[in-house]
Amino acid sequence: MPDPTRAPSTRALRLGICGPVGTGKSSLIMTICASLAAELEIGVVTNDIYTDEDARMIRAAGVLPSARVVAVETGACPHTAIRDDVTANLMAVEDLEAAFALDLVLVESGGDNLTATFSPALVDTQIFVIDVAGGGDVARKGGPGIERADLLVVNKTDLAPHVGVAVEEMCADATAAREGRPVLALSRHDPDLVALLLDWVRGQVASHAAGTLVPADPGPMAPHFHAETGWHSHDDHPLTHQH
Amino acid sequence: MHPVALLLSDARLPVAGHTQSGGLEPALAAGLDDVPGYLALRLATVTRTEAATAVVTLAHLQRGEGIDAVYDAWAARTPSAAMRETSRELGRALWRLASRLWPLPPLPAWMPRPVVLGAVAVACDLPAEDLVRVIGYDDLQTVASAALKLRPLDPAVATGWVVAALPLLDQLASSVTGLARPEEIPATGAPWIEQLAETHAATSRRLFRA
Numbered sequence: 372m373p374d375p376t377r378a379p380s381t382r383a384l385r386l387g388i389c390g391p392v393g394t395g396k397s398s399l400i401m402t403i404c405a406s407l408a409a410e411l412e413i414g415v416v417t418n419d420i421y422t423d424e425d426a427r428m429i430r431a432a433g434v435l436p437s438a439r440v441v442a443v444e445t446g447a448c449p450h451t452a453i454r455d456d457v458t459a460n461l462m463a464v465e466d467l468e469a470a471f472a473l474d475l476v477l478v479e480s481g482g483d484n485l486t487a488t489f490s491p492a493l494v495d496t497q498i499f500v501i502d503v504a505g506g507g508d509v510a511r512k513g514g515p516g517i518e519r520a521d522l523l524v525v526n527k528t529d530l531a532p533h534v535g536v537a538v539e540e541m542c543a544d545a546t547a548a549r550e551g552r553p554v555l556a557l558s559r560h561d562p563d564l565v566a567l568l569l570d571w572v573r574g575q576v577a578s579h580a581a582g583t584l585v586p587a588d589p590g591p592m593a594p595h596f597h598a599e600t601g602w603h604s605h606d607d608h609p610l611t612h613q614h
Numbered sequence: 615m616h617p618v619a620l621l622l623s624d625a626r627l628p629v630a631g632h633t634q635s636g637g638l639e640p641a642l643a644a645g646l647d648d649v650p651g652y653l654a655l656r657l658a659t660v661t662r663t664e665a666a667t668a669v670v671t672l673a674h675l676q677r678g679e680g681i682d683a684v685y686d687a688w689a690a691r692t693p694s695a696a697m698r699e700t701s702r703e704l705g706r707a708l709w710r711l712a713s714r715l716w717p718l719p720p721l722p723a724w725m726p727r728p729v730v731l732g733a734v735a736v737a738c739d740l741p742a743e744d745l746v747r748v749i750g751y752d753d754l755q756t757v758a759s760a761a762l763k764l765r766p767l768d769p770a771v772a773t774g775w776v777v778a779a780l781p782l783l784d785q786l787a788s789s790v791t792g793l794a795r796p797e798e799i800p801a802t803g804a805p806w807i808e809q810l811a812e813t814h815a816a817t818s819r820r821l822f823r824a
Contacts, residue, residue, distance in 0.1 A: 422819045444823040447763045448632040458707045459630040459823075 383414070383473040384579040385464055386572070387489035389453065389516060390500035392482030395526040395559075397425045399500060399568075400477050402559050404434035406569050411474040411576065414439040414467035416460060418481040420449050425479060439471060449481030457493040464493070475576055485514035491586035496575050499589075502526040507536040510545035518548050519589035522555060522571055529558040619744040622734065623751050625759065629707040634700075635760030635822035636753055637807050640814035642764055649761055649772075653754055653779045657786055659804035663691050664701070664728045665749040666790040666799040669742040671732025673794040675719050681729055687796035688726055694808035696815035700824040701726035708734070743791045750783045760822060 388396050397417075404413055413435060417425040419442060426442035429435070443459050445452040452460055464476050478494055480487060489497045499516035501509050504527055510517060517523055523545055531538045538556050545554045555571065557564045578584040625631055636656065638649070646652055667688040674681050692698050704727040712718060712730065716737040721729065728749065735745045758772040793799065814820060 421821060424818075427818070444633055444820060446633040446635065446760070446822045451632050452630075456628040456630060456632060458628055458710065459633050462630075462703075462706060462710070 383412075383468050383476045384496070384576045384584075385476050385478060385494040386575065387453065387478045387480065387494035387497035388500060389480035389483070389487055389489060389497060389520075390524075391484055391505065394482070394500045394502040394505060395524075396479050396482065396500050397428055398559055399498070399524065399526070399557075400479055401429055401432045401434055402565060403477065403569070403572060404429070405432070406565065407475070407572065408434060412472055414464075414471060414473045414476045415441070416463045416467065416476065416478045417442045418445050418449055418452055418460065418479060420445065420447065420481040420483075439467065439473075441467060445481055449483045450487045453478070453480050453487065453489045453493060455490070457490055460493055474580075475572070485509070485512065485516065486591075488516045488520065488589040491588050495579055495584055495586045496521045497589070498522045498524055500524045500526050503528055503531045503536040503538060503541060504534050506534075507541045507544075510541050510548060513548045515589040515591060517545065518550075519552065519587070521575070521587065522553050523549060524568070525554065525556045527558060528556045528564070529560050615747070616738070616740050616744045618734070618738040618740050619748050622731070622740075623748045623755075625755060627711070629704065629711055631704075631752075631756065633823040634704070634756050635764065635824065636757040637811055637814070637824065638757045638760045639764055639820060639822045640810040640817075641807070642761075644810055644813075649757065650775045650778060653757055653775060654782060655804060656753055656757070656807065657750055657779070657782045659802045660692075660697070660807055661750060661753045662786060662790060662800055662802045663688070664726075664753075665746045665786060666793050667691075667726070668728035668732045668735070668745050668749055669790055670793050670796055670799055671729045672735045672740075672742055672745060674796075675733060675736040681721065681725070681732075683796045684732075684799075685722075685725065685729060687799045688728065691799055691801040691803065692726075693803055694811045696811040696824065697808060698726065699815070700811070701728070703823070705730040712737075743787050746787045746791050747783050750786045751780075754779050754783075763821065 388399060390396055400415060415429055419425045423442040426440050430437040430440045441463050443463050460478060467473060467476055497520050499520035525542055528538045542554050542556050555567055557568055641652055671681055671684050674684055689698060702724045705725050708727055708730045712734050718733045718737050721733055731745060754776045758776050761772050762769060
């Protein structure tokens with residue numbers, strides 16, 4: 372679905388990073404850029420809700436030439452800009468790809484809520500970021516990003532002792548919700564965990580280049596189980612079913 | 615009204631319209647409290663220039679003429695670089711969509727939105743008057759819907775502003791629909807709006823692109 376006029380392997384991998392405000396999306400991007408800039412040509416598109424602060428912060432970190440970091444304003448519609456009208460973001464991505472021979476474009480969503488995910492029309496693969504400081508029950512609550520993003524990052528594990536969260540339990544909840552899709556507990560201060568993140572990114576870049584990566588939509592809402600009715604999707608009963 | 619006019623004036627058209635406030639964000643920040651007056655001001659000035667540019671583009675393309683002179687006339691009558699940039703960005707987004715849907719006449723890259731709309735009108739046999747109404751109506755709704763984000767109020771109030779301004783679309787249509795030559799495009803600038811557009815483009819805190 373991403374730009375059907377191009378073969379998948381001839382342009383950069385477009386990697387979306389979304390998740391609630393403050394979970395560490397920009398930090399994750401800076402970690403990826405700082406660690407992989409020597410082996411991959413990288414560009415970044417940010418979608419700040421009210422400022423260009425994320426773009427400025429990433430530029431100021433010096434992990435990329437500043438021209439490779441562009442901000443998209445979303446008119447208070449961060450959800451729309453990554454899902455139902457991706458035009459502004461696609462133009463920014465294509466401009467970066469045209470200006471620099473890139474291997475990887477990171478698209479950071481405006482920090483929104485647990486329901487926001489990227490359209491496969493914009494990104495080839497996506498990471499959903501939650502953090503232990505947001506509460507141990509977040510993974511259990513689920514949502515399309517937590518359940519079906521290509522990778523779920525449970526961030527800031529170094530803070531777990533300070534916020535009374537059991538990381539193993541949180542990751543077990545997430546793994547159960549994700550039906551086998553990968554979960555990565557991450558602290559940017561732990562080189563071994565960062566290495567796992569980088570390996571996942573490298574794997575996605577390689578898979579995309581080989582033409583074997585198939586973008587998947589996390590979907591607006593998952594089919595799920597109610598004891599009284601059995602499995603269903605909310606598409607079946609959009610008006611009659613309340614949660 | 616031509617059905618494609620309905621499509622083009624629908625905010626659900628995926629052309630990044632949600633990034634725009636029609637200059638309302640900086641206007642409110644500068645102290646504007648008369649939004650209906652602002653709507654009328656835009657229709658009489660900057661939006662009139664855009665609408666005229668679109669119908670002259672349509673006329674040029676119908677005659678098989680190039681649009682360089684139209685572009686130059688539009689640029690000369692749009693003194694704010696920020697507003698020219700915004701219009702080109704919107705034109706690019708529309709071109710991206712429309713060129714997938716219709717066989718558009720070839721245009722140079724980065725044409726402003728009214729020129730691209732003129733090209734769409736040629737491809738779809740959209741009458742000039744409909745084209746003008748699309749541009750005027752879209753401008754009204756862009757401002758009114760942005761107002762609901764920037765200064766939340768009863769949506770019926772904002773829609774009431776649009777309804778009250780609809781007769782102004784007739785005036786706009788009667789004043790520019792028949793234009794056919796670049797030199798006829800009115801130079802109806804609004805220095806206050808243009809200055810605010812420049813200020814807004816330089817700020818680091820904004821919800822809307824423009």
